[in-house]
Amino acid sequence: MAGDLDELAAALPEGRVVTDPDVVGAYSRDHAEAVAPPGQARCLVSARDAGEVAATVSWASRHGVPVVPRGGGTGLAGGAAAVDGCVILSLAQMNAIREVDPADELAVAEAGVLNADLDRAAAAHGLMYAPDPSSYEISTIGGNLATNAGGLRCVKYGVTRDAVLGLEVVLANGRVVRTGRRTVKGVAGYDLTSLFVGSEGTLGVITSATLRLRPRPAESPATLAASFPSFAAAARAVTAILQARLQPSLLELLDRVTLRAIDDWKHLGFGDSQALLIAQADTDDGARRAAVMQRICTEHGALLADVSDSEAQARQLLDIRRLAGLATERLGAILVEDVCVPRSRLPDMIERIEGAADRHGVLIATVAHGGDGNLHPVFVFDHQPEVPASVWAAADEVFRAALDLGGTLTGEHGVGVIKRRWLAAELGEDAMAVHRAIKGALDPAGIMNPGKGF
């Protein structure tokens, strides 16, 4: 058999190669399994350092074995789903924060460090690690890098790529390469760092990263919560807030279906709202900015618009936002999407999503990082072996609407397995050819996370 596991086991410390079907099965899935069912992996390797990653990839390269890297398995596009015959390469045990340097405002973290752990380590020095995907307590830095994860704060502080200075990456040939630098500027050579970020494990395995930290803003930013008679009205308020250039540090939207799902579960009293907008301003004059946002909401028809500087209330509102995903999962099987449009097109995109839901008779619960024009329409359906055709038809309509409005298929989750069939429609054939050339140059045998991303 190609790819003798004994040879792999001999190249690694005792016990690293796991073939127990239950364990391998558990590591074969990510959070998109309802729509991207995993293949049959041949083994799991839980690496402890870059050398073990290199030994595993090197073995895979010699034998033409697919490598599927993974972190916390929280991906929503199937990027970490096992493929038949692959070795699953878990980075979750590589979870050391090697360094926090408050003078140069940077940290060096292994791929398996949880996002929130890094942020807490930074907080001890009055700093923050800005990218904060909703999964921050359970998703890893490596996975965040592989998908260029966003989050709630990125409306002000940018996405994962904006927080990366350099990487350590194991290439498809098993060599360990360092990209980038510890300085805030630099243009020596190509930007390999940005190339690997968001490449979903298809060009190499990120084993550690040098990450930029930022001064931590006030712990009690001014927080606004506003309830609207329609999702479209809330979206228009978001657009107006952005155009007033108030630079909110958070600007989130929840639709009626999401609010009802949260209320059915947690009984928080939001069940009758048609749409909820949550905004924060974390500058010293945050209260003033929040007051202006409040006025804009009222002008746009808000039924209620409250500003608070209470940390407890802010935390409660953010918890509601973060419950959205789990609450929606209680409704059935889900396909979580991630379209992003130019910010001024947010109201149009919402209209298109509502139209697709109506036309195809599909339940869609939408939350949005409104300030980024990044929407997560969640398609809900009954648990069943295959995704219903009506769901794919509605999703197709949503994807094409996003492209039509000048947007993208994916703002922060990655292409994974789910969005591959639409990718050429976004990128165009010439850009696809460039992708193939780069993939061919860095992974000529095509072993790195095949069938994912590009």
Place this chain on the structure above:
Amino acid sequence: MAGDLDELAAALPEGRVVTDPDVVGAYSRDHAEAVAPPGQARCLVSARDAGEVAATVSWASRHGVPVVPRGGGTGLAGGAAAVDGCVILSLAQMNAIREVDPADELAVAEAGVLNADLDRAAAAHGLMYAPDPSSYEISTIGGNLATNAGGLRCVKYGVTRDAVLGLEVVLANGRVVRTGRRTVKGVAGYDLTSLFVGSEGTLGVITSATLRLRPRPAESPATLAASFPSFAAAARAVTAILQARLQPSLLELLDRVTLRAIDDWKHLGFGDSQALLIAQADTDDGARRAAVMQRICTEHGALLADVSDSEAQARQLLDIRRLAGLATERLGAILVEDVCVPRSRLPDMIERIEGAADRHGVLIATVAHGGDGNLHPVFVFDHQPEVPASVWAAADEVFRAALDLGGTLTGEHGVGVIKRRWLAAELGEDAMAVHRAIKGALDPAGIMNPGKGF
């Protein structure tokens, strides 16, 4: 003869191909000609649109003719110097600002647009194009993109790459490709945008860009000017200001040699200063921040430290900073360098530069974007056909010191011709191999700006 110019001329509108030796000679140089003398080009093409760029590159590709793209010719590393037998492809005539979209805070600009023109167009909508290299009145967006240019504001607002959403690029095969998007987030496919930015024309020719604009801060930020008894003391004040997390929007340093050169020319009365620090804070509470910076300067031995909110005074100080390059050029031939170190190592790097100047008996005038740890040591020597060995020896020491301190050869000027021999020392052999693979994949014949950058 390979590459018949009649065939090229036939593929372009009348008059586009210029062979007049005086004109071709004038377009063969950039601002580094004293240290990177140009080769003998065969012709100049001043393209008016992407189609003409594509026709030119396509012709060059068929005949294996080197293509040297250029914008304003203000490069300081020889990146736009002609090579023997090349076609010089000027983008300077492609200078339309196609769009300024205040709602989505973006602009679409052709490669030949001058940086300052774009910023003025943005200002009309209360926005700014943040990257502001000192050459901003004469350098083009295309050149800024090719070198990932920085500037004075990037201590707060980031470098050119941070301001780019998408590109239009003519590839080495003559195909026109679009990268990126109009949205603020997106992870569909590889980050080709970042790959082309800073690639110094070696992977393709950038013909236009979708650029992010930002809310324009107050026109009269609080400005601090502080004079120090030594450059090292000023550098320590910079480090302290950064560690106080005051987020200045500008933090510039000028050394004694630079100040004297400016004073000999303009008689501004700075001739006796050993070092000058200029800082700005452009937030609403800028005056408070500037006052804290003032106190820090005094604590670090400043002889004078004045804060002003006068726009005239701010403009005068920035003019002094921007005169530095021209003033130093009056001293002789120059080699302008561009090392960048982690910000906390700024005082160490200054000590190393002063040591190299002493040891090799070379006059070095240094200015620094202090807040970024980015220093421009300018090596001054008598005009002569060859750069003196002592200058290269001192430069070698400076480059190796930057790497030794965890820094990079180039913060914002690019590798060009000048820094190629040190590049492997910074990147390492494995990363160099990745560069070769990518270059080979996108430019297999090696026609795109050969001998430059990577």
